[in-house]
Structure formats: structure tokens, C-alpha cells
Amino acid sequence: MTSELLERTAVRSATAVFTGIGVTAPNGLGTQAWWEATVAGESGIRPVSRFDASGYPATLAGEVPGFEAEEHIPSRLLPQTDHMTRLALTAAKEALEDSGADPAEMPQYSAGAVTAASAGGFEFGQRELQALWSKGGQYVSAYQSYAWFYAVNTGQISIRHGLRGPSGVLVTEQAGGLDAVAQARRQLRKGSKLIVTGGVDGAVCPWGWTAQLAGGRMSSVADPARAFLPFDSEASGYVAGEGGAILVLEDAEAARERGARIYGQLSGYAATFDPGPGREGEPGLRRAAELALAEAGLSTGDVDVVFADASGVPELDRQEEAALTALFGPRGVPVTAPKTMTGRLSAGGASLDLAAALLSIRDAVIPPTVNVTSPVAADALDLVTEARRGPVRTALVLARGTGGFNAAAVVTAAN
Amino acid sequence: MNLKELTTLLRECAGVGEGIDLDGDVLDVPFDDLGYDSLAILQVTGVIERDYQIQLSDDTVAEASTPRVLLEFINECLSSAKAAA
Structure with missing residues (x-):
């Protein structure tokens, strides 16, 4: 070479x-x-x-x-x-x-x-x-x-x-x-x-x-x-x-x-797989989030908002609630799903959530989850149902793909 | 087939590149310069073969570098198809 x-x-x-x-x-x-x-x-x-x-x-x-x-x-x-x-x-x-x-x-x-x-x-x-x-x-x-x-x-x-x-x-x-x-x-x-x-x-x-x-x-x-x-x-x-x-x-x-305007930094990322069909074990979402935060050198206490995968399929929602509670404790972090306004966009969905995370940082506002009126786990999940104003410096974006794919990204404000 | 018929088909099948005037004197302008790649030519010749019921050989299509050359191939093919009929 x-x-x-x-x-x-x-x-x-x-x-x-x-x-x-x-x-x-x-x-x-x-x-x-x-x-x-x-x-x-x-x-x-x-x-x-x-x-x-x-x-x-x-x-x-x-x-x-x-x-x-x-x-x-x-x-x-x-x-x-x-x-x-x-x-x-x-x-x-x-x-x-x-x-x-x-x-x-x-x-x-x-x-x-x-x-x-x-x-x-x-x-x-x-x-x-x-x-x-x-x-x-x-x-x-x-x-x-x-x-x-x-x-x-x-x-x-x-x-x-x-x-x-x-x-x-x-x-x-x-x-x-x-x-x-x-x-x-x-x-x-x-x-x-x-x-x-x-x-x-x-x-x-x-x-x-x-x-x-x-x-x-x-x-x-x-x-x-x-x-x-x-x-x-x-x-x-x-x-x-x-x-x-x-x-x-x-x-x-x-x-x-070149003097570019910087929305934010991709500070951490990880991808994991769920256990194979018929195999026991925890789904990979929590591990993806942990690995992404570890790469960013941040702890769960640093996260200002989570953009959830928000499947809408009850079993998958329970899994995501469990992962978030295990990571952050009950109501430990604001969670939102603006995709309730767009539907799930296949390969486009998580990129749109990244864009939302970047603009949440810029404008110091967390966009809401709409239409959800009776959350199953109200004691566990601090679901943002009205736009919430306040500084956002670190956002965690979660995404799950059919077939066992999990990904997590940590986006932080520019230094 | 004349130039106007060919440019109409090109426009329908492959669009028109920005800043290109297909109604101008384009008979000898290379397809490359008109913004058409080989796939665009393949698409338009496919439609011509279908609608005029002729068969252009792959080689002639590949060699047709300008509207004039392509029209010559097409018209040759059309007249031999007519003679055979």
C-alpha cells in the first residue's frame, strides 16, 4: 500500500x-x-x-x-x-x-x-x-x-x-x-x-x-x-x-x-439488533441509546429531550417505554413524537426527527406529540403533548426498523 | 420522420435540458450538447420502434450522435419497412 x-x-x-x-x-x-x-x-x-x-x-x-x-x-x-x-x-x-x-x-x-x-x-x-x-x-x-x-x-x-x-x-x-x-x-x-x-x-x-x-x-x-x-x-x-x-x-x-452556520453536532450514534426470531432477550433499543450516549461522553442526565421511535403498535410501544424507563427512570426525560403529525415515513422518518432535534436546539422548544390523550404509562413517560419552551442542548433520537434494526443518535448544540 | 417530430418525441420522453432550445437549429448538435445521455436516446428510440413498428439495431442507436444521424437511421428503416410491406 x-x-x-x-x-x-x-x-x-x-x-x-x-x-x-x-x-x-x-x-x-x-x-x-x-x-x-x-x-x-x-x-x-x-x-x-x-x-x-x-x-x-x-x-x-x-x-x-x-x-x-x-x-x-x-x-x-x-x-x-x-x-x-x-x-x-x-x-x-x-x-x-x-x-x-x-x-x-x-x-x-x-x-x-x-x-x-x-x-x-x-x-x-x-x-x-x-x-x-x-x-x-x-x-x-x-x-x-x-x-x-x-x-x-x-x-x-x-x-x-x-x-x-x-x-x-x-x-x-x-x-x-x-x-x-x-x-x-x-x-x-x-x-x-x-x-x-x-x-x-x-x-x-x-x-x-x-x-x-x-x-x-x-x-x-x-x-x-x-x-x-x-x-x-x-x-x-x-x-x-x-x-x-x-x-x-x-x-x-x-x-x-467557510464560516458556515452550524445547527448542531452528531455527538453519538449506535446501532443494535434485536434478538433473532424465537430467541429470548431484551430488544436492542436501550443498548443502542446507551452506546450512543457513551460515544458522546454524556450521561442520561444530560439529555433534554428524546425523540421517540413511537411505533403505535402496542407491544412495541411497551418495549420503548421499558427502554426509556430503564435509562432515565420514571418521567425522567421529556419524550416527544412529532411523527404523530406525519405518520411513519419509512427511511425518511428518523431523518426528519433529526431535523426536529436540531431546530429544537436552535429555537429552544420541544415540538409536541399530538392526538395522544390517554397514555398507557403516564407515570413512566413524560410525554410532551403541548410545545414546551426551554433550552435544549442535547437530544436523543431513537429509531427502530422492521426486521430488528435499532439506531440511536445524540445531537448536541454547537460548541 | 422530420426534425420537428423527433424533437417533440425527445421532449415527451426525456424532457428538455435547462437553457436548451430544441426548436432552434439542432440538426447537427450532438445529443450530449443537447443534454441527452444514452438512456434518453434509448427511451426515445424505444418509443419510436414501438409506435412505428420498426426495429433499429443496437449499434445504430449507439452510433447516432446527432439528430441528423438518428433521423437517417430511422428514415432508412422506415423506407425499408415500407418496401417490404
Whole structure:
């Protein structure tokens, strides 16, 4: 191995800071609209409008409001992109503009893209597969080759913004929104200066619905205010949504050199697995949180707020309550789940929670959990149901992905 | 097929790059310069093959670097299809 290569692969302990946020969420298109709605407790869960869901057991979704693709996406990209990729491109552009960084001005391999995904462009894929079996292969778009591929958002974001450095995609369902950001941090430690990361996801289409219904965890309640009630005695599963957040993660030194505004630092992260099927043992969520705090060099007493995974499936809610009580003691920390306003966003959900954590730090406010009126464990959980004002310096974000994935991230105010 | 028909199909199948005037004199402008990559050309030639019921060889599609060259391939194919009919 040459010394040059050694130098290039040497792992540095670079500090990773967030310098840009872009959001497409069911309760707001764009960071500002979403954050204002989130602090005000305005939900974006409504009857499905992207397709006729009246014949399905689940009829509600969190859909991004007022999104006209032509206003956000260049003409060349329209024929080749699924709806959720268009949302991701929109969020990525906002995040980069917000960061003030210009990848075109940077050394060409110093900026990259790492996003989380679940299945790629389902709606696009469904349309083309229907064309295939109803009319024949000649009716299938050449762009099907990648539009429905799970790595498509990373590819399209990196091409559009000239991010020629490291790229990648993480597929760990809801945990992906944190796992991708951690992978971005690994790339910074290997010498990259900036990684566009996070996740935007969505499959509000019959195929996406059928796939999720098979998991048995979607709520069949038709009242938007009663369908997704994590930690509540009436919890009945989750409502699915589309959207998420794209974040700019930068090497702290590089960010300071260019005078960037810093939202906060990724101070700790860990991922764990649950015990395998049929095996006894505690789920991995608590351990993930402990490991993330240990990496950050913080104790549970330092945490000002927890953004919960908030499954909405009673058994999983009990597990999360148990993990939080074991870590913090009864009512030992404010816990919130703004995803009650968006539904669960697959790979986009935890990235959106990271964005919320960063803005909680900036604005000294914890956004509320909405609609939860009769929490099962009121003695154990200090659930924030009205926006709560007060300084936030450290936030713990938790995420669990179907299949046994757990991830925890600790976000702290910039020094 | 004339240039106007081809550019209409390009617009429908693959969009138009920012700052590109497809209605201008683009007959000899390389597809690269018009913002179209090989997949865009594959998409438009696939639609042409389907709608005109012709078969363009993969090689000719790969060699068609400008609208003029692609139109020549297409029209050649169309006239031999007509002669065969």
C-alpha cells in the first residue's frame, strides 16, 4: 500500500456538524413551513389522495401538501423520477442552499451523498410493471432501470449537485434515517468534507400499500385524529406517510473555515439488533441509546429531550417505554413524537426527527406529540403533548426498523 | 420522420435540458450538447420502434450522435419497412 493511499484511508476523528436542512413533510413543504406546523401541532395525516384507497383496510396517509413537481424538478428529470425521488431532490436542493456550501467550488471528490431508502420508487415501478404485463415490454420506460431502484435518491442527488465523492445507501427501514447519517460521518472521518445525507421515502400507491399491509401493523382507523396514537391506550398501529429530511453533514473544521452556520453536532450514534426470531432477550433499543450516549461522553442526565421511535403498535410501544424507563427512570426525560403529525415515513422518518432535534436546539422548544390523550404509562413517560419552551442542548433520537434494526443518535448544540 | 417530430418525441420522453432550445437549429448538435445521455436516446428510440413498428439495431442507436444521424437511421428503416410491406 502506498503512503498516499494509507493517508487517504486513515480514519481521522473528525467532528461532524449539521449545516443544512431540507424538508418535505406531510405537514409542510420546506423546512420553515414544516417546522412552524410542527411546533403548532398541525397534523398532515388525511385520507389518501394519491390513489383510491377506499377499498383498502388503511385509508389515511401523510402526503406532502402542495407539491407541484414541475415547480421543483428540471424537465429532464421528470420522466425519470418517482414521486418520492422528486421529494428527495427538492429537499436536497433546499438543504444545500441552506448550508451555503457549493460543491462545484470544492475539490471534486470531497463531497458525497449517503441516503436511506426502503424500496426505491414503488409508484413508478408499479406503473411500469402494469405496462409490462398489460401491454408488453415495449411500453416499459427505459428509466425503470433505476427509477424504482432503492439507491436512486443517492444517485440522482449526487448527479444533480456534482457530488463525486463517496456515496452509498442504507436500507434498515425506519432506522435508516439515522444509519445513513452515521455512514456519512464515517466518510467524513475518512477525509470527505461534506456529505449530503438523511432520507426521503414514500410509497403511497397500491403496491406500497399492499406491501405494508402485509406487515400487519398499519392502523385501519379512518379518523385522522385517532389513527396513529403511539403510547396511547387506543394505539392501533401506524399511519404511513411520505417525505423526510435531507441534511448536510460537514467536517466541523471545514464548516468553520467557510464560516458556515452550524445547527448542531452528531455527538453519538449506535446501532443494535434485536434478538433473532424465537430467541429470548431484551430488544436492542436501550443498548443502542446507551452506546450512543457513551460515544458522546454524556450521561442520561444530560439529555433534554428524546425523540421517540413511537411505533403505535402496542407491544412495541411497551418495549420503548421499558427502554426509556430503564435509562432515565420514571418521567425522567421529556419524550416527544412529532411523527404523530406525519405518520411513519419509512427511511425518511428518523431523518426528519433529526431535523426536529436540531431546530429544537436552535429555537429552544420541544415540538409536541399530538392526538395522544390517554397514555398507557403516564407515570413512566413524560410525554410532551403541548410545545414546551426551554433550552435544549442535547437530544436523543431513537429509531427502530422492521426486521430488528435499532439506531440511536445524540445531537448536541454547537460548541 | 422530420426534425420537428423527433424533437417533440425527445421532449415527451426525456424532457428538455435547462437553457436548451430544441426548436432552434439542432440538426447537427450532438445529443450530449443537447443534454441527452444514452438512456434518453434509448427511451426515445424505444418509443419510436414501438409506435412505428420498426426495429433499429443496437449499434445504430449507439452510433447516432446527432439528430441528423438518428433521423437517417430511422428514415432508412422506415423506407425499408415500407418496401417490404
